[in-house]
Amino acid sequence: MSLPKLAVLISGRGSNMLAIAAACRSGGLPCQLAAVVTDRGEAAGIAAAAALGIKTAALAAPDAPRLSSVELESKLEAILATCSPDFIALAGFMRVLSAAFVERHLGKLVNIHPSLLPAYRGLHTHRRVLEAREPFHGASVHFVVPQLDAGPVVLQARLAVRADDNESSLSARVQTAEHIIYPRALGWLAEGRCSLRANRAWLDGRPLAAPIVEAFS
Numbered sequence: 001m002s003l004p005k006l007a008v009l010i011s012g013r014g015s016n017m018l019a020i021a022a023a024c025r026s027g028g029l030p031c032q033l034a035a036v037v038t039d040r041g042e043a044a045g046i047a048a049a050a051a052l053g054i055k056t057a058a059l060a061a062p063d064a065p066r067l068s069s070v071e072l073e074s075k076l077e078a079i080l081a082t083c084s085p086d087f088i089a090l091a092g093f094m095r096v097l098s099a100a101f102v103e104r105h106l107g108k109l110v111n112i113h114p115s116l117l118p119a120y121r122g123l124h125t126h127r128r129v130l131e132a133r134e135p136f137h138g139a140s141v142h143f144v145v146p147q148l149d150a151g152p153v154v155l156q157a158r159l160a161v162r163a164d165d166n167e168s169s170l171s172a173r174v175q176t177a178e179h180i181i182y183p184r185a186l187g188w189l190a191e192g193r194c195s196l197r198a199n200r201a202w203l204d205g206r207p208l209a210a211p212i213v214e215a216f217s
Contacts, residue, residue, distance in 0.1 A: 004190045005034040007085035009076075009093040014038075014045020015175060016091035016112060016182050021052055023183035031190045034083040039072060039095050055083065073101050087189055090144065091182070099146035107196040109144040110189065112182045114174050116156055117142060121149035126170045129161065137161050137170060139178045140211065141185040143196045152201035153211040154194055155185040160217075177216040 008017045017036055023029035036049035041062035050056045057079045060067050090111040115125040117140040129137045138158040145151040157177035188194035194203050201208045
């Protein structure tokens with residue numbers, strides 16, 4: 001039986017994409033990584049994916065003018081049509097997708113966000129957590145809905161903020177945890193264990209009353 005197909009969207013280095021690719025190669029994530037797509041042709045992650053023999057596509061040439069949302073999504077839909085992914089993972093994809101795009105792919109579109117959602121939606125989460133002197137921080141794997149960072153959360157990594165943490169060290173520790181929980185949650189989707197129903201995340205036949213939380217140091 002063929003494996004579910006996964007497309008990954010990136011904008012930068014693609015560290016989560018590489019963790020996903022490694023999990024696919026090892027069999028820990030039962031998916032075929034069908035395509036890696038970037039909105040920025042100069043993104044380092046696209047060369048890293050190509051070096052692994054993964055199909056890649058750039059929505060814009062390096063240093064090209066920023067595409068409008070309509071242009072970007074039109075090109076993205078055309079690329080997705082060529083590989084027909086069962087799931088689409090946003091992995092550091094820094095463009096906000098339109099409500100219409102999200103609705104077309106609802107239930108198969110997932111994202112990882114560097115905070116313990118619903119806290120700290122949006123950008124600069126590590127800095128904001130430190131400024132607020134929060135005791136804990138982390139990352140959340142969630143289904144994408146039209147509202148930004150508001151979809152049902154499936155899995156979270158939770159870690160204590162250290163007294164000597166700065167933005168760089170905290171970001172690095174959160175990213176290490178992301179590389180573990182994102183392939184894990186995608187595996188649940190690929191195995192049919194996890195789904196989105198009536199705007200709720202379901203796992204193993206039951207609605208999740210709260211996200212699954214894994215502790216990291």
